[in-house]
Amino acid sequence: xxxxxxxxxxEAESLRVPSSRLNLEPFRRxxxxxxxxxxxxxxxxxxxxxxLARLEVVPAMFLPSPFAVASKFFSVWTDGFQDATLPQHxxxxxxxxxxxxxxxxxxxxxxxxxxxxxxxxxxxxxxxxEFYRPIPPLAYLPLVIIWFGIGEFAKILVIFLGxxxxxxxxxxxxxxxxxRDMINAARSLGATRTQVVLLVLLxxxxxxxxxxxxxxxxxxxxxxVAAELVAATKGLGFMIKGxxxxxxxxxxxxxxxxxxxxxxxxxxxxRLLQRALAPWQGRQ
Amino acid sequence: xxxxxxxxxxxxxxxxxxxxxALDHVSLTIDPGSFVVALGAxxxxxxxxxxxxxxxxxxxxGFATFGGQLIGGPSSERGVVFQHGALMPWLNVIxxxxxxxxxxxxxxxxxxxxxxxxxxxxxxxxxxKRLIWQLSGGMRQRVGVARALTADPDVLLxxxxxxxxxxxxxxxxxxxxxxxWARTRKSVFLITHGIDEAVFLASKLxxxxxxxxxxxxxxxxxxxxxxxxxVRAGDIKAQPDFIATRERVKGLIFSSRGISEAVx
Numbered sequence: 001x002x003x004x005x006x007x008x009x010x011e012a013e014s015l016r017v018p019s020s021r022l023n024l025e026p027f028r029r030x031x032x033x034x035x036x037x038x039x040x041x042x043x044x045x046x047x048x049x050x051x052l053a054r055l056e057v058v059p060a061m062f063l064p065s066p067f068a069v070a071s072k073f074f075s076v077w078t079d080g081f082q083d084a085t086l087p088q089h090x091x092x093x094x095x096x097x098x099x100x101x102x103x104x105x106x107x108x109x110x111x112x113x114x115x116x117x118x119x120x121x122x123x124x125x126x127x128x129x130e131f132y133r134p135i136p137p138l139a140y141l142p143l144v145i146i147w148f149g150i151g152e153f154a155k156i157l158v159i160f161l162g163x164x165x166x167x168x169x170x171x172x173x174x175x176x177x178x179x180r181d182m183i184n185a186a187r188s189l190g191a192t193r194t195q196v197v198l199l200v201l202l203x204x205x206x207x208x209x210x211x212x213x214x215x216x217x218x219x220x221x222x223x224x225v226a227a228e229l230v231a232a233t234k235g236l237g238f239m240i241k242g243x244x245x246x247x248x249x250x251x252x253x254x255x256x257x258x259x260x261x262x263x264x265x266x267x268x269x270x271r272l273l274q275r276a277l278a279p280w281q282g283r284q
Numbered sequence: 285x286x287x288x289x290x291x292x293x294x295x296x297x298x299x300x301x302x303x304x305x306a307l308d309h310v311s312l313t314i315d316p317g318s319f320v321v322a323l324g325a326x327x328x329x330x331x332x333x334x335x336x337x338x339x340x341x342x343x344x345x346g347f348a349t350f351g352g353q354l355i356g357g358p359s360s361e362r363g364v365v366f367q368h369g370a371l372m373p374w375l376n377v378i379x380x381x382x383x384x385x386x387x388x389x390x391x392x393x394x395x396x397x398x399x400x401x402x403x404x405x406x407x408x409x410x411x412x413k414r415l416i417w418q419l420s421g422g423m424r425q426r427v428g429v430a431r432a433l434t435a436d437p438d439v440l441l442x443x444x445x446x447x448x449x450x451x452x453x454x455x456x457x458x459x460x461x462x463x464x465w466a467r468t469r470k471s472v473f474l475i476t477h478g479i480d481e482a483v484f485l486a487s488k489l490x491x492x493x494x495x496x497x498x499x500x501x502x503x504x505x506x507x508x509x510x511x512x513x514x515v516r517a518g519d520i521k522a523q524p525d526f527i528a529t530r531e532r533v534k535g536l537i538f539s540s541r542g543i544s545e546a547v548x
Binding site for chain 2: 179181182184185186187188189190191192195199200203204206278279280283
């Protein structure tokens with residue numbers, strides 16, 4: 001009889017342990033370990049930055065303290081820098097990236113489908129794409145300016161060209177993996193060629209198009225600053241360039257952080273969109 | 285209802301020395317309302333035969349007709365159920381089942397009403413809003429059957445619909461398919477490599493041999509009708525007559541492969 005409590009407690013443990021092990025533990029461990037290391041890394045980096053600035057290892061003109069950058073954030077937010085406030089710079093940049101992104105999605109999806117559906121299409125698009133894709137946007141930026149001037153169109157065009165290849169390739173690759181049976185199923189239910197494209201191929205490619213968009217967005221932000229270096233009056237790239245010219249280093253660093261924050265926010269938004277609109281992805 | 289006729293069909297894949305003959309002078313008729321089962325080992329051209337009937341494939345020689353018309357491509361008169369379902373993961377159960385009606389432009393409420401009806405027929409009422417990846421293998425196959433039925437085809441072509449299911453689900457699905465057949469009175473063509481299943485389901489059993497695919501025997505059976513008339517599946521499969529037929533069919537398959545059963 002003295003064994004009973006031990007057995008009971010062991011039973012209780014065997015009931016309790018799996019539920020915590022199976023459900024919470026991996027999450028908690030990932031959160032506590034990787035999460036803690038990540039947070040610690042960020043804190044350490046800021047501390048190191050602060051320490052270097054505080055000890056004036058580097059003159060404050062070249063490395064302002066984190067507090068100086070933070071206070072600059074508020075002053076640029078309200079008073080502005082070079083005739084525009086931070087929200088105005090930010091909106092100008094986000095506007096350009098968004099316009100380029102929308103254009104790249106429309107053209108990228110159409111061109112990706114054209115490559116898949118028509119041999120002529122593939123023959124035309126593939127060499128042009130493979131020719132311009134490895135060229136850094138900075139290399140053809142001067143040419144775009146010679147042809148299209150220094151207006152908004154030229155800037156958006158360069159960003160658009162930076163995003164476009166990843167969307168074409170993501171669309172085309174996903175179309176190669178459409179199960180034959182799925183197309184046959186639609187055809188045996190009476191689908192026309194157009195219906196197969198719109199009701200089978202397009203939804204099948206949709207999650208990959210979003211992935212291509214996320215990858216392209218990275219290239220888009222990279223191209224943005226380059227595009228804004230040329231005769232812009234607003235924009236984060238313009239703000240950084242202007243600040244660098246007058247050695248206002250705190251604004252340069254501020255601009256870098258704002259670009260990072262904007263890019264991360266867009267990436268998270270796209271991931272949430274992908275999870276909401278394509279919940280089947282990775283669950284086949 | 286029209287009949288489906290395959291006459292003296294040869295299907296060859298590839299060219300020259302590397303060509304493979306998948307079907308070698310095969311003839312077969314699916315009479316209206318019959319349940320034809322093609323049985324054979326892998327490589328006997330069963331799926332090629334089905335692709336021909338569905339219109340996914342043209343014969344190298346010979347012809348396939350449906351209601352006297354040459355089969356030139358897929359059509360909603362000939363519904364197909366695929367081995368792995370081939371369902372659309374971005375649609376929920378009811379929208380998958382109503383897909384054929386959507387293609388025809390049927391209004392949403394009407395197509396949902398009709399899809400609900402077929403879902404009831406396959407025992408999936410209440411599952412309308414589920415997503416495909418939330419379903420078990422057996423449920424997915426029921427959705428596949430319901431999708432094909434909702435388009436109201438004259439003949440149902442089933443490509444190893446039970447091949448990927450576990451043994452228990454498989455037996456349930458056999459009974460479900462017989463129920464659907466009895467109730468809708470559609471012609472059915474079903475592919476399997478399960479001998480027991482083939483003998484149980486078929487009103488006409490076509491035994492095929494591999495490399496090249498040929499029809500070695502065509503046997504008229506009535507165990508499926510007995511089930512439809514109310515005899516329990518277990519009792520049918522225990523009948524001496526059923527067991528004798530099963531053994532005879534097994535013999536046909538092994539002799540067609542040129543190996544005696546004793547060797548295996």
